[in-house]
Amino acid sequence: MINIALPKGRLGEKVYKLFSEAGYEFPGILDKGRKLIFENEELGMRCFWVKPFDVPVYVERGTADIGAAGKDILLERSPDVYELADLKAGFCRMAVAARSDFVDDPERILRVATEFPNIAQNYYSGIGREIDIITLRGSLELAPVLGLSDVIVDIVETGTTLRENNLSVINFIADLSARLIANKSAYKFKGDTINEIIKKLAQ
Numbered sequence: 001m002i003n004i005a006l007p008k009g010r011l012g013e014k015v016y017k018l019f020s021e022a023g024y025e026f027p028g029i030l031d032k033g034r035k036l037i038f039e040n041e042e043l044g045m046r047c048f049w050v051k052p053f054d055v056p057v058y059v060e061r062g063t064a065d066i067g068a069a070g071k072d073i074l075l076e077r078s079p080d081v082y083e084l085a086d087l088k089a090g091f092c093r094m095a096v097a098a099r100s101d102f103v104d105d106p107e108r109i110l111r112v113a114t115e116f117p118n119i120a121q122n123y124y125s126g127i128g129r130e131i132d133i134i135t136l137r138g139s140l141e142l143a144p145v146l147g148l149s150d151v152i153v154d155i156v157e158t159g160t161t162l163r164e165n166n167l168s169v170i171n172f173i174a175d176l177s178a179r180l181i182a183n184k185s186a187y188k189f190k191g192d193t194i195n196e197i198i199k200k201l202a203q
């Protein structure tokens with residue numbers, strides 16, 4: 001049996017589409033119900049929806065053999081897993097954004113609002129800038145508009161959210177997309193099956 005952790009939400013639906021196109025189907029998985037676990041006995045596979053941020057936890061601890069996680073979450077959590085493939089879905093970028101009239105004063109500590117404190121810290125350590133991190137859970141765009149922070153470190157996909165809140169990208173941090181990750185010992189024992197899945201997903 002192969003256990004698969006999929007991220008609940010938009011990205012997970014895109015990733016599931018790749019699985020179903022590859023012949024790995026889990027009837028009812030896209031229904032609007034509250035069920036979280038779906039098994040396909042014929043394939044010997046079981047899928048479960050987990051919060052996107054939690055996918056690496058299930059995989060690192062071996063509850064899931066493989067999972068699909070956004071690169072943002074992998075950069076933030078640095079899980080001890082194998083990152084085996086770029087699923088080429090959910091393309092977006094991690095960036096620093098600020099109000100269009102923002103002028104940086106390098107003498108001052110920069111106030112950075114983000115859902116990704118480790119990514120923000122690594123980025124600013126890399127350029128030698130001291131920051132004050134303000135960790136929030138979503139709707140980050142409010143922070144610079146209301147004066148809670150100077151900048152945000154956030155995901156940008158189409159740029160619409162930034163534009164509609166009079167913010168713009170001032171620095172690029174990383175390209176993001178969904179990645180296929182595997183538990184290290186599962187990969188040792190079920191590597192052939194996992195590689196076969198990756199091959200089919202890529203076709």
Ligand code: PRP
Binds near residue numbers: 139154158159161
């Ligand atoms: C993400 C991100 C931005 C938005 C960017 O938020 O945090 O707010 O998408 O997308 P865009 O560039 O296409 O406008 P999400 O919708 O995941 O919700 P959140 O604010 O709760 O994190």
